[in-house]
Amino acid sequence: MKWIGRRQSDNVEDRRGMSGGGKTIVGGGIIGIIILLINAFGGENAQMITPILEQFNQLQTTQTESKPLTEEEKKLGEFPKVVLKDTEVVWAKIFEENNMEYIKPKMVLFTNSVETACGGASSASGPFYCPEDQKVYMDLAFFDELQTKFGASGGDFATAYVIAHEIGHHIQTLLGTSAKMRQAQQGKNEAEANKLSVALELQADFYAGVWAKHNQENLDIGDIDEALSAAQAVGDDAIQKRMQGHIVPESFTHGTSEQRKYWFMKGYNTGDIHQGNTFSELN
Template sequence: MKWRGRRGSANVEDRRGMGGKGLAVGGGVGGLIIVLIITLLGGNHGDLLGGITGTEENVPYEETEKEKEDAQFVSVVLADTEDVWTDVFREEGMTYKEPKLVLYSGSVQSACGAAGSSVGPFYCPGDQKLYIDLSFYQELQSKYEAPGDFAMAYVIAHEVGHHVQTLLGKSQELQDMRSKLSKEAFNRYQVRFELQADYYAGVWANHAQDMNVLEEGDLEEALTAASAVGDDTLQKKHQGYVVQESFTHGTSEQRKRWFHKGFKNGTIEGGDTFKAKEL
């Protein structure tokens, strides 16, 4: 991805070294979404630090050159999502509200609760912020075998996709369905929710291509990342077998397909996964 020397976002909040303790997970939509997002990249609910008592602790932090570069990259990707979604919303007669992106190290507090870095990047609709520990960039390459800067760009775009869902009312709809459906039925609904975020990530990638910032191999990097975080792939990797009823994000094939569909369409239309007969 062509990102060096380009505009970064003004909506980046740097909390690295600040620590994060003491917030319990709320029962509202914010608390729900953070629990859902934990499994995006193989995390587990034990990584959520909700309910731990104590005060916020400052941890000595010194940025390395690699972390400085990664922070700049993330800022540029966020800026691109701002430009794209501002235009897309305007075309639909709506106004896009830009989210904040919080850089943290180790653990962080959000309106959804306190979380450790092992949950991976997540979005909290309670404060409309994305949270990213930059160490995940290396983990994406080594643990998930999804190298390349556009693999990370896909992850950021997916989380921004959840912000788009929040602005369109989909996050609240998900919360409302929680008490109306059985666990298995809710899981199926949640899969559609996550695949829609993948579709929106593809919409952003389409516009990034129009902006002439994609390089050869970028699309393949994103598709590799989408495949690496499919429920079936993660379950096989972590437990050796697949339990389809427990899927919450979709299979590798589904995640790739909906991202690619968004990439081909480039519009909000066509991304209604909730009405799709087949995923």
């Protein structure tokens, strides 16, 4: 992605090097969901993961002294700021075209742990969006893990895809989709509630594709392949197969690798926010 020397967003809180507080959020992020998926398998593996979950629930943030960022760390933080700026420009234009006003979210960069309006979180949560404060949270170490632990091919646009996906959740908050989904989950059994969660996540992938379509002037050859590689790596089936050796479809909460790639590409190919009704295709 062409990003060096380009405009950066001012809506970024860089808390790297600062300590957070509160208990850890396990769910809501791409890495954190692995623990929940393993726990959903039941049996011996569930017993093995239980002590880990208990440690997360009991975790209290330790106080550490803040330290200044190195030049390398400062440089690492520039790319997400450029991506966030690109999302601001694209979504402001799309919202205006649809007679709506786009409210910009903030992005919080942190290390190890962070306090949010949705509770405390650790790096194990992976990048996530908190609707309570309309902020995207991410520990940039995740993007190394995306390649080393999840098997993505790497590249800066894999990072851009993840950021755009989380901004997709912000779009859903602004449009009221997230609130409607949570309401629809009430009274549903776990499998049915999970289907609604999958639809929400796939729609966020779709919105990431829409953003990429409208940001083509800043893309390099191979960027879309990098996004698809990341989507492949974080599909529920790919994660479960890697962690467990078999998959449990009714426990999916984010969608399969093929679904995630399909909806990202549908967003990219159409560029039309009205083509992303993932909820109509639940069955």
